[in-house]
Amino acid sequence: MLYGSSKNLSRKTLKSYEQTLKMFAIYLEEHFKITEVSKVKSVHIRYYIKYLRERGKYTVVLNEKTAKVNHPDHRHDFNKPISDTTVSNYLRNIKVFFNYLYEVEREIKVNPVESIENIKPQRKHKPLLKSEEIVKVLRTFDIITFHGYRNWIITRLLLDTGMRISECLSITPENFDFKNKAILITNSKNRQQRYVYFSFKMSRDLKRWMLYRDRYSSSSFMFPTIRGTELEIRNFEKSLRDAGKKVNVSIHPHQLRNNFAKYYLLNGGDWVSLSRILGHSGVEVTQKAYLDFTDEEIGNKYQQHSPLTNLDI
Incomplete structure (x- = not known):
């Protein structure tokens, strides 16, 4: 973790490494009585991957005290299968750790992850939200209340800019340049x-929100509690x-970023x-993440750029 901090890795990345390695260490000790990294072999890691695929979500916790407060067993997805993407992330973190031990610190003579291939999860298609679906969601927010108005603005801003939700919630009014219609992102991934x-x-919308926000809050954040x-x-x-859920539309913040990218290209x-x-x-990287257009979306795009349609012939 000290090495990761010295490389200026984000807090989110460091937390992911630490959580993964702690859970892996617990597994090794409970199932194989292994407490030393030099004794870990490829087969142990393969067994762990198998174990991850078989155990349910949130069935293993690092801190029992925290579990009593957060109640993971009350979650709607408790005990459901762990996705390939999550298993892939766990394996990647474990690989980073053993590569560090082998290549940087020379703590181990044999690298147990050398022969283990990465897991390539099947990419899920992210549906493009229709304009009427977006309107329905926006209309559910009670803009008479502070938090309702704030969430309405945030939702519109995510769709309009494509920024990540983590970037959006940490920005301050000083990050905004209204003359050039730009926002400076200082805490990117x-x-x-x-x-x-x-x-x-x-x-x-933003100027109206700022006037409203200043009447009710002296926070340094643009979208505070x-x-x-x-x-x-x-x-x-x-x-x-x-x-x-109120209007039967499945939606989450990263989907707004994805939809921004697709609409940007389609337009x-x-x-x-x-x-x-x-x-x-x-x-x-962008093409890899956003090339999952449907045939209908490609067809509509074609109609806009058809050679025969756009040539006077």
């Missing part, structure tokens, strides 16, 4: 500052999910500018 941009319509603290991601996720935007707006390391 890759630790690189970048700008995202908002529309003229969003600009009017009613107490002035930073709004937690999970709380907004729940509010958005609940709003969707004539290019991959290079999209990649910069999303904060990806390159166009290839």
